[in-house]
Amino acid sequence: MNKTLTARLFGPKAWAALLVFAAVTLVMVPVLNLAVPADSAFHLSTYWVTLIGKIMCYAIVALAMDLVWGYTGILSLGHGIFFALGGYGMGMYLMRAIGREGNYQSDLPDFMVFLNWKTLPWYWQGTEHFLWALALVVLVPGLLAFVFGYFAFRSRIKGVYFSIITQALTYAAMLLFFRNETGFGGNNGFTDFKRILGFAITAPETRVVLFGLTATALMGALLLGRFIVTSKLGRVLAAIRDAESRVMFSGYNPLPYKLFIWTLSAVLCAIAGALYVPQVGIINPGEMSPANSIEIAIWTAVGGRGTLIGPLIGAGLINGVKSWFTVAFPEYWLYFLGLIFILVTLWLPRGVVGQLQSWFSKKEKRA
Amino acid sequence: MTSLLARLQTAALVLALGLCGSATLARPAPELVLQLATGDNDARIAALGTLAASADPDALPLLEALRDDALKSRGGNQAVIYDGETARDAITGKPLVPVPDDLEDVMTNNRVTVALDAAFAAFDLAAPERATRLAAVRTLQESGDPALLPLLDKALATEKDPQVIDLLRVAQAGARLHHPDRATRLAAIETLGGSGAPGARAQLGSLLEKNGASFVEADAAVREAARKAISHIDTWLEIGEIAGGLFTGVSLASILLLAALGLAITYGLMGVINMAHGELIMIGAYATFLVQNLLRTHAPGLFEFYPLFAIPVAFLVSALVGATMERLVIRHLYGRPLETLLATWGISLVLIQGVRSLFGAQNVMVENPAWLSGGVQVMSNLILPWNRLAIIAFAILVVMGMSLILTRTRLGLFVRAVTQNRQMAGCVGVATPRVDTLAFALGSGVAGLAGCALAQVGNVGPDLGQSYIIDSFMVVVLGGVGQLAGTVYAALGLGVFNKLLEGVAGAVLAKITVLVLIIVFIQKRPQGLFAVKGRFADN
Numbered sequence: 001m002n003k004t005l006t007a008r009l010f011g012p013k014a015w016a017a018l019l020v021f022a023a024v025t026l027v028m029v030p031v032l033n034l035a036v037p038a039d040s041a042f043h044l045s046t047y048w049v050t051l052i053g054k055i056m057c058y059a060i061v062a063l064a065m066d067l068v069w070g071y072t073g074i075l076s077l078g079h080g081i082f083f084a085l086g087g088y089g090m091g092m093y094l095m096r097a098i099g100r101e102g103n104y105q106s107d108l109p110d111f112m113v114f115l116n117w118k119t120l121p122w123y124w125q126g127t128e129h130f131l132w133a134l135a136l137v138v139l140v141p142g143l144l145a146f147v148f149g150y151f152a153f154r155s156r157i158k159g160v161y162f163s164i165i166t167q168a169l170t171y172a173a174m175l176l177f178f179r180n181e182t183g184f185g186g187n188n189g190f191t192d193f194k195r196i197l198g199f200a201i202t203a204p205e206t207r208v209v210l211f212g213l214t215a216t217a218l219m220g221a222l223l224l225g226r227f228i229v230t231s232k233l234g235r236v237l238a239a240i241r242d243a244e245s246r247v248m249f250s251g252y253n254p255l256p257y258k259l260f261i262w263t264l265s266a267v268l269c270a271i272a273g274a275l276y277v278p279q280v281g282i283i284n285p286g287e288m289s290p291a292n293s294i295e296i297a298i299w300t301a302v303g304g305r306g307t308l309i310g311p312l313i314g315a316g317l318i319n320g321v322k323s324w325f326t327v328a329f330p331e332y333w334l335y336f337l338g339l340i341f342i343l344v345t346l347w348l349p350r351g352v353v354g355q356l357q358s359w360f361s362k363k364e365k366r367a
Numbered sequence: 368m369t370s371l372l373a374r375l376q377t378a379a380l381v382l383a384l385g386l387c388g389s390a391t392l393a394r395p396a397p398e399l400v401l402q403l404a405t406g407d408n409d410a411r412i413a414a415l416g417t418l419a420a421s422a423d424p425d426a427l428p429l430l431e432a433l434r435d436d437a438l439k440s441r442g443g444n445q446a447v448i449y450d451g452e453t454a455r456d457a458i459t460g461k462p463l464v465p466v467p468d469d470l471e472d473v474m475t476n477n478r479v480t481v482a483l484d485a486a487f488a489a490f491d492l493a494a495p496e497r498a499t500r501l502a503a504v505r506t507l508q509e510s511g512d513p514a515l516l517p518l519l520d521k522a523l524a525t526e527k528d529p530q531v532i533d534l535l536r537v538a539q540a541g542a543r544l545h546h547p548d549r550a551t552r553l554a555a556i557e558t559l560g561g562s563g564a565p566g567a568r569a570q571l572g573s574l575l576e577k578n579g580a581s582f583v584e585a586d587a588a589v590r591e592a593a594r595k596a597i598s599h600i601d602t603w604l605e606i607g608e609i610a611g612g613l614f615t616g617v618s619l620a621s622i623l624l625l626a627a628l629g630l631a632i633t634y635g636l637m638g639v640i641n642m643a644h645g646e647l648i649m650i651g652a653y654a655t656f657l658v659q660n661l662l663r664t665h666a667p668g669l670f671e672f673y674p675l676f677a678i679p680v681a682f683l684v685s686a687l688v689g690a691t692m693e694r695l696v697i698r699h700l701y702g703r704p705l706e707t708l709l710a711t712w713g714i715s716l717v718l719i720q721g722v723r724s725l726f727g728a729q730n731v732m733v734e735n736p737a738w739l740s741g742g743v744q745v746m747s748n749l750i751l752p753w754n755r756l757a758i759i760a761f762a763i764l765v766v767m768g769m770s771l772i773l774t775r776t777r778l779g780l781f782v783r784a785v786t787q788n789r790q791m792a793g794c795v796g797v798a799t800p801r802v803d804t805l806a807f808a809l810g811s812g813v814a815g816l817a818g819c820a821l822a823q824v825g826n827v828g829p830d831l832g833q834s835y836i837i838d839s840f841m842v843v844v845l846g847g848v849g850q851l852a853g854t855v856y857a858a859l860g861l862g863v864f865n866k867l868l869e870g871v872a873g874a875v876l877a878k879i880t881v882l883v884l885i886i887v888f889i890q891k892r893p894q895g896l897f898a899v900k901g902r903f904a905d906n
């Protein structure tokens with residue numbers, strides 16, 4: 001522990017890589033998208049900016065998943081709910097920001113006019129303020145995760161049992177949000193956003209700023225995750241993953257540790273969801289479907305659990321392939337995804353990064 | 368007021384008919400035909416009532432013309448039947464050439480349509496098929512038109528079927544509610560009250576309505592009898608509703624039970640949740656679909672009994688797929704339940720897409736054979752469909768079969784031994800890998816049976832399994848593992864509770880409430896309702 005914080009987090013090579021990433025996302029992408037003319041070979045279209053921005057949101061989610069699954073051994077099959085709740089929080093602000101430019105020229109969001117509602121429900125109060133919406137983005141999923149986690153971990157529910165009830169949780173939430181009466185636009189969710197903080201939401205400049213914010217959030221999440229797993233807290237978490245009973249016999253109560261990392265993970269997901277919605281332009285209850293949440297787990301598994309860079313690579317790989325596959329051969333995507341699930345669990349239990357690591361360490365031993 | 372007028376008019380018409388109608392006249396009285404085509408709605412309803420009471424088969428083409436919008440009015444004084452090509456006078460039958468261009472459509476409102484249905488029903492009362500007569504008398508029950516009385520009396524005199532006779536009596540009572548004789552009215556009220564039919568309730572209610580200052584029914588004692596009869600009907604309707612709720616609950620429970628039973632076995636044995644379990648159900652349903660098609664094309668004589676052939680096929684196909692899954696994938700992931708969960712999810716995706724590629728993304732048609740369609744009417748508002756009854760019986764049989772296999776066979780003994788203590792069972796010579804494969808095949812086969820049953824009540828499509836997977840997990844989680852009893856009670860409790868709640872809160876809220884309650888319940892009893900007692904160290 002005598003090392004400085006910077007040295008504790010990353011080695012020099014990793015810091016350099018992070019700097020390169022920052023330079024690419026914060027300087028190069030904006031320049032290539034905005035300054036380079038559209039007909040140039042180096043121009044980066046807004047489509048790509050949005051796509052990469054979206055994938056970076058997923059990467060944050062995968063990282064959050066890794067903190068609970070890879071480092072603490074809690075497999076959540078319901079992380080989609082936190083992502084979606086964050087998205088809905090941001091979506092509420094964006095819906096209010098449409099103002100009277102909706103189809104019905106009303107102060108209320110269009111879907112409420114359609115349902116013949118006269119006033120805003122209480123939970124929509126104050127959502128026209130950006131800061132309050134941001135607070136909701138963090139507080140609502142955080143609180144839900146805290147309460148749910150408290151009860152689940154206190155009863156020492158773990159393993160597949162925990163996974164199954166998280167799945168039931170997101171499924172119940174999806175059913176709830178599908179109802180029109182819940183007040184979140186039902187089936188269609190929120191869409192047709194016009195502006196964010198006064199800036200047109202489809203303008204390339206806004207897109208680039210959102211992209212930069214997402215990249216910053218991703219780097220922040222990575223540093224935070226690294227800070228946690230290299231700390232004493234991180235060691236306790238890994239110990240809980242490997243032998244929870246022994247941790248308890250050694251005099252630790254696992255509850256606060258698990259609860260902390262679980263809630264933090266949920267909040268990270270929510271932030272990713274809040275960044276996702278303005279870039280993609282839609283949020284609907286489909287994001288809470290159990291299938292989506294399981295996919296998050298596979299991003300983490302492909303990249304490599306128990307490493308922080310792994311989930312980022314996994315999310316990038318799977319979603320990159322997905323956006324290519326679903327255009328090129330849509331009918332084969334599920335085969336591919338299914339096989340990835342099977343093959344990775346059978347032959348790549350430590351993921352791509354874990355596999356590379358073990359190859360390198362073998363080479364070093366031989367040398 | 369209008370109904371009274373209509374009734375007077377009918378009476379007058381019947382009188383008129385009696386005066387001018389003669390036995391030699393082979394078609395309905397011209398006045399009636401003209402009234403049907405050119406009169407206002409009340410007059411038309413009255414004419415229909417007369418035609419219905421006469422049950423004159425020659426009036427049928429006219430009624431059909433009215434139903435098919437072929438009856439036209441010309442200048443308000445001629446009735447014409449125009450079928451789109453030729454026109455003829457509805458009274459004389461003389462063709463009109465060329466087709467007149469001043470034909471007006473006869474506008475029928477809802478009341479006229481109802482009266483028309485009643486008129487058709489009157490003709491059907493003499494039909495040779497029992498089902499047609501039943502439907503006819505049900506329609507007539509609703510009308511309560513006194514003009515129908517002679518017709519009903521005639522039908523009662525010749526009818527042999529006890530169920531039709533019962534219904535005819537009720538219809539007769541409905542038509543006698545306004546009979547001038549007080550005792551007849553009281554008897555009619557009693558019959559209607561005893562019938563417990565919702566339609567009878569409305570008819571009785573009409574007696575209590577006020578007609579200006581006075582009641583429709585002048586006699587206070589008769590009104591009191593009607594009130595009593597209504598409350599009697601209400602009680603029965605309520606009982607019927609509750610019984611119906613219970614029945615749909617038990618029916619849902621039987622489906623949940625079939626879906627969860629196999630899962631309970633595989634989960635209990637290996638501690639892994641098989642996410643592809645829903646897809647094994649789906650494969651069972653598709654196997655049923657294939658058997659149905661094969662029998663239809665190659666052995667139409669046996670088609671009626673295709674579910675009996677489908678049951679073993681569905682079991683074998685799903686069991687085979689399950690055993691393959693276990694051999695190829697699950698076996699290699701022992702001791703890593705979370706990874707198994709993900710791998711089986713991957714398998715489920717492949718299976719879904721595979722079925723989509725083979726059979727298309729649309730739902731396929733699985734028909735009920737005749738002996739499974741329809742239902743048994745227990746009360747006026749409670750029909751128990753045969754297919755649901757059959758599934759309940761089937762679920763009971765499957766549970767009994769499973770418990771026999773688990774408690775009375777050598778395989779069952781091994782399965783229980785491995786479930787309780789894998790190492791120890793291995794030490795005393797149980798070939799645990801073989802038991803795993805067989806037990807997994809057994810659980811998967813039961814999923815196939817569930818698919819066979821589900822095909823009889825729901826849509827069969829590639830996503831079939833997805834809609835049952837979370838529910839069956841909940842049954843397993845609630846019931847605990849290691850005992851069939853837990854699964855049975857959990858399925859029953861969930862099914863009945865869910866359906867009863869649905870009546871109060873609506874389907875979606877009920878489902879959400881149930882899920883939340885399970886999550887809360889798990890806090891209290893993390894091992895489920897019926898945990899196996901014993902000392903377990905985890906990991």
